Amino acid sequence: MSDRTENAKRVLAAQTIELPSWAFGNSGTRFKVFAQHGVPRDPFEKLADAAQVNQYTGAAGSVALHIPWDKVDDYEALAAHAADLGIRIGTINSNTFQDDDYMLGSVCHPDPAVRRKATAHLLECVDIMDATGSTDLKLWFADGTNYPGQDSIADRQDRLAEVLAEVYARLGDHQRLLLEYKLFEPSFYTMDVPDWGTAYAHCLKLGPKAQVVIDTGHHAPGTNIEFIVAMLLREGKLGGFDFNSRFYADDDLMVGSADPFQLFRIMHELALRGVVGPDSGIAYMLDQCHNIEPKIPGQIRSVMNVQEATAKALLVDTVALSAAQAAGDVLGANAVLMDAYNTDVRSLLAELRGEQGLDADPMAAYAASGYAEKIKADRQGGQAAGWGA
Ligand code: LRH
Ligand code: MN
Numbered sequence: 001m002s003d004r005t006e007n008a009k010r011v012l013a014a015q016t017i018e019l020p021s022w023a024f025g026n027s028g029t030r031f032k033v034f035a036q037h038g039v040p041r042d043p044f045e046k047l048a049d050a051a052q053v054n055q056y057t058g059a060a061g062s063v064a065l066h067i068p069w070d071k072v073d074d075y076e077a078l079a080a081h082a083a084d085l086g087i088r089i090g091t092i093n094s095n096t097f098q099d100d101d102y103m104l105g106s107v108c109h110p111d112p113a114v115r116r117k118a119t120a121h122l123l124e125c126v127d128i129m130d131a132t133g134s135t136d137l138k139l140w141f142a143d144g145t146n147y148p149g150q151d152s153i154a155d156r157q158d159r160l161a162e163v164l165a166e167v168y169a170r171l172g173d174h175q176r177l178l179l180e181y182k183l184f185e186p187s188f189y190t191m192d193v194p195d196w197g198t199a200y201a202h203c204l205k206l207g208p209k210a211q212v213v214i215d216t217g218h219h220a221p222g223t224n225i226e227f228i229v230a231m232l233l234r235e236g237k238l239g240g241f242d243f244n245s246r247f248y249a250d251d252d253l254m255v256g257s258a259d260p261f262q263l264f265r266i267m268h269e270l271a272l273r274g275v276v277g278p279d280s281g282i283a284y285m286l287d288q289c290h291n292i293e294p295k296i297p298g299q300i301r302s303v304m305n306v307q308e309a310t311a312k313a314l315l316v317d318t319v320a321l322s323a324a325q326a327a328g329d330v331l332g333a334n335a336v337l338m339d340a341y342n343t344d345v346r347s348l349l350a351e352l353r354g355e356q357g358l359d360a361d362p363m364a365a366y367a368a369s370g371y372a373e374k375i376k377a378d379r380q381g382g383q384a385a386g387w388g389a
Pocket of ligand 1: 140
């Protein structure tokens with residue numbers, strides 16, 4: 001087996017993808033949320049479902065929480081429950097986009113009292129991080145305007161900067177904030193953090209504990225996301241990813257399902273710099289909604305899609321690539337990359353799973369486990385989890 005394949009297996013064996021707790025609850029669009037049977041009713045059951053994904057993939061050891069969707073009385077108890085399941089609680093996501101007071105914004109709202117309320121929620125999320133042992137606070141703001149003139153674009157940036165500075169000052173030494181940008185929705189004229197440049201500018205001002213999150217569904221169609229990856233990596237400001245894929249807007253479909261080549265190109269930029277692993281300081285997270293497909297298999301398939309894109313990226317003949325690039329051999333260089341992308345890595349991953357004591361086919365193994373039928377039978381009554389929108 002080539003050194004490159006050996007190295008790829010070593011890196012893949014350590015790869016971990018953080019799962020979004022909300023992917024296990026009911027979700028949908030403004031047209032309809034199709035409830036599914038067996039959906040968790042509380043964060044404890046969400047963690048149990050997430051642990052299934054880790055059990056069959058061996059690569060999903062942590063779960064991101066969303067507050068208040070995952071609000072509990074005792075976060076230490078929730079963290080202990082995660083540990084009993086062989087996983088841990090990861091990123092804490094704030095939510096300042098579902099309260100009636102936030103119609104005109106939260107941290108950018110014209111009214112200081114509303115900004116105060118939003119800030120209090122963000123600070124509460126840091127308290128929760130202290131309780132769960134989480135290091136990452138992810139901030140995404142739905143804040144923006146719908147019509148020109150509705151508010152001062154510059155004043156809203158001042159308000160945002162002020163709140164971010166207060167939250168930054170509250171962070172512990174081992175904690176950081178991850179600022180997520182989004183081009184549009186739910187605001188349609190301006191979003192106050194619309195693109196990587198705006199997020200980067202705020203994070204630069206804040207300091208080393210502030211980094212940018214790239215949600216792969218948050219760009220204008222045709223955006224070269226791997227360019228943004230390379231730039232933020234170069235600046236030491238790439239904090240993480242919200243992986244998903246889309247055909248049109250923020251579709252939150254399974255990562256790699258709509259554009260596996262784009263995912264490969266992104267993982268290539270990361271593999272080139274050796275920052276695919278858990279000690280890279282980059283949080284690899286999924287941010288998806290399984291509106292019509294079964295949720296646990298959807299998460300298993302998504303983790304496998306990231307593994308496949310990563311494996312292909314790790315098989316790029318970087319020596320030949322650099323030589324072709326240096327020689328200006330355009331077609332040669334492109335061919336090196338396409339050779340890796342066109343490599344079927346499924347047997348390599350199946351072999352690796354075998355060596356990890358896992359079933360070669362996680363989807364089939366989960367289906368055969370009877371867990372899906374069990375949760376459908378057990379989870380009668382109670383309020384199925386969802387976005388609570
Ligand atoms: C916003 C977003 C953000 C989350 C939410 C669940 O579109 O990507 O990351 O808080 O989805
Ligand atoms: Mn996201």
